[in-house]
Amino acid sequence: MAEPSREQLRELQARLQQLQQELQEQLQLSKSATAAVTLDQTLVGRVSRMDAMQQQSVAISAREKAQTRLRKVNIALAAMESGDYGYCTRCDAGIGYGRLRAQPEARLCIACQDSVDRQ
Numbered sequence: 001m002a003e004p005s006r007e008q009l010r011e012l013q014a015r016l017q018q019l020q021q022e023l024q025e026q027l028q029l030s031k032s033a034t035a036a037v038t039l040d041q042t043l044v045g046r047v048s049r050m051d052a053m054q055q056q057s058v059a060i061s062a063r064e065k066a067q068t069r070l071r072k073v074n075i076a077l078a079a080m081e082s083g084d085y086g087y088c089t090r091c092d093a094g095i096g097y098g099r100l101r102a103q104p105e106a107r108l109c110i111a112c113q114d115s116v117d118r119q
């Protein structure tokens with residue numbers, strides 16, 4: 001698979017930096033949504049309390065996803081600095097621009113990702 005050119009790397013870096021910023025904003029915004037459900041139980045009924053807890057659990061799982069992705073984005077940006085970016089961390093093959101474009105934080109080539117997913 002063709003390795004990304006210098007120009008493509010710059011583009012991927014910009015995408016990663018943008019992702020990093022978006023995820024940080026998302027995490028900032030979701031802080032309050034995931035705060036413990038402290039509704040006044042004397043005022044709200046059981047149903048709306050369950051609603052609130054449901055919303056909270058959706059918010060928490062979205063937040064966990066964002067945190068995991070942000071970690072990967074940070075690792076990818078660090079790998080860019082050290083020149084390791086774009087190579088599979090498992091087999092050392094070039095990951096390929098097409099895959100990196102779709103998922104700039106990818107650290108595994110498609111073949112390795114497949115076998116990890118199947119495990």
Ligand SMILES: [Zn+2]
Pocket residue numbers: 088089090091092093108109110111112113
């Ligand atoms: Zn691989």
